Amino acid sequence: MSAVLTVRDLTVSFDSGRRRVDAVRGVSFALEAGRCLAIVGESGSGKSVTARALLGLAGDGSTVRASTMELDGTDLTRLRPRQWQRLRGRVIGLIPQAALVALDPLRTVGREVAEPLRLHRTVPASGVGDRVIGLLGAAGVPAPDVRVRQRPGELSGGLRQRVLIASAIACDPRVVIADEPTTALDVTVQAQILELLAGLRRTGTAMLLISHDLAVVARLADEVVVMRGGRVVERGPTRRVLGTPEHEYTRMLLDAVPGAGRPPPLPDAAARPVVLRAEGLVKTYRLPGRDGSLRAVDDVSLTLRAGETLGVVGESGSGKSTLARLVTAMTAPDAGRVELLGGRWHDLGERERRGRRREIQTVYQDPLSSFDPRHTVGRILRHALEAAGDRSRTVGDLLELVGLDPELSRRHPSRLSGGQQQRVAIARAVAVRPRVVVCDEPVSALDVSVAAQVLRLLTDLQREHGLAYLFISHHLGVIREMSHRVLVMKDGRVVESGATDEVLDAPRHPYTASLLASLPALPPREPSTGGVRSAQPLSTS
């Protein structure tokens, strides 16, 4: 069978004025109809740039070169902008990343999907309306004749992703590029979208999947190309590459997928002092514009002991983050109580509480937004040490504590990588010598290998300082690796709780079971190439 897309020696470089960066260096692959090829890599690997180059959208200041770049008989290397426009959407479609921002908030879903149809005139104008409804139905949007008039703001993340898929396949393109199609979606939604994409392949569309998520790749791709620093380090059939990886980088990626490790055991857990206790917490938010209200947290109780990690797992909207704000006293509960280190906490006056706030700290999912954009790393950490009245340690000590070069203190956090930013956030949290740290999705925005390092750092700090973690994550693998005990939350309630392994290995509540069943799995590894993987590895979505 001949390939619909052939790329040979693709090189993409960017000129940023002073220096030239080669983002993609000599990448080759071929894609046949009805097949799926995955390009896997971490940030900076060049996987997204490769995809953009195939759409003629590599960006300002870029130079794209290739000895062959052919799509369905068209030579892509010498296309003019106008010719690119005729290809995009008709012969090659894009399912973009970040469904939450990729749709125009002011346009109805119908107009969004109709756009490629009108642009390329693949169906007569009179047939566009019916075709749009048909496409939305095919993309699994329920009640498409109603949804077609809605705007993105009225749709959930999963539905928006379906709309984007409907738009991408509107003109029956030969090739669809799916750029991290399930990132930021809940696992149960992710499972549905992956099912939809798998069905799309069966209709003969060729798919180029761009992903950092090996489990998603395992679910969809026939072949895998592993990229690092702009180069292909390994390629082959999915089963072979993920089962018996040859390159050490591929092995490292597979080993970094969280879920295999376990937290260090906690001796005489029952004898440890309770540092955080919550009983019957309720928090209700009034919904804007409507009469209704939302019970974000509904009768949640928990205890956390010194040195222990309590995982809180749930999908978006389950109330995890509201729970974090309640125990850190950033918001007041409508009912229930919180005790910190055995003393009053939620009902203290703010003036009194201020003196004790240091005892409970938070590490956020997006560290950058938790830093004052005008401050350098050094200034941020100096303020933390001042807040604690700590003269015994310096900014350099803190940076070393979290494995960063003290030289970084002069930089602005925006100039650091995501992993470095999260380390600075952790340094700031531990600078005030807290007893409890609330980790709110601390590694969700990080590459797997970086996430693994950050998790290790958190574990080390816990051992050295006897910290107690309330560890919030949507990711079951991360929860398994970090938590001694776990709470499973759904719609503001705790549906199941207990020792982590018991809950995740033998779930009693159907919701926990459905979470576990939704996870795409990696194929088993050959024991000779990696360690024995006792756990089911999980995706980082």
Next chain:
Amino acid sequence: MAVADLPSAELAVLSRRRPRSAGPVLAGAFLALLAVAMIAPELLAPGSPDATSTADILRPPSADHLFGTDQNGRDIYRRIVYGARDSVFVGLAATALALVAGVLVGAFAALAGRAADSAAMRLVEVLLAVPGMVTALLVAAALGPGSGTVVLAIAVIGVPPYARIVRGQILRLRGSGFVEAAVAQGLGPVRVAWRHMIPNALPPVLLLGTIGTGAAIGASAALSFLGLGPRPPDPQWGAMLQQGQDYFAVAWWTATVPGVVLTLTVLSVTTVGQYLQRRFEGRVPG
């Protein structure tokens, strides 16, 4: 690497990617010239700005009179140079005053509780409801003519926009991650405001300030024309512009020159302001 070392193709890329615009430099040079005119006008234009010469009434620009002469035979170039102090300084001082007051009022409204917020914002709305020039006239009439009066009058009508922007910014910042992180470390409200909120609320206000300076210079010209500014014959660009209008048909330079200088000043202040803002912004976009 010297520019000459680069092959021409790369050079084209360089110049396209990083436009090295001359705008801020030219604007800065113009403002420097203005500064000299304000501090030591005699260095730029020897002689009295008020010296009249009946033989030289409404002369067009020439080697003797660079910008021509006005209806009293006074050298317009000299009057522009000497007028800089009243015209520009008044605008700058009024803007600075309005800005500081606006930041304080806005921060107070956003942080001092609901009652304080309503009180401060209603006051601001009253100021906004009355046309600015009327308020300025009232203030100026109450205080009597003079440069100080003009500064104060223009500052008063300048406060509302700054106050509202700062209030909005601070309300927005109050929910931001870094403010929460500071609260979580036990910082009190005053220090959080001083350290994190006000500095981060400033950039849009400063940008507005550079634009406001131009408007303030214009407003000071208007007040001067109405006789509330410095007394004639002290030179003032606004007054010159207004007077020049009467002779515009026979002597275009009388109104054009002060108009162009006024425009250039406003433009330069804005350009330099934007440049400085980009230069000192904490977070680099992108």
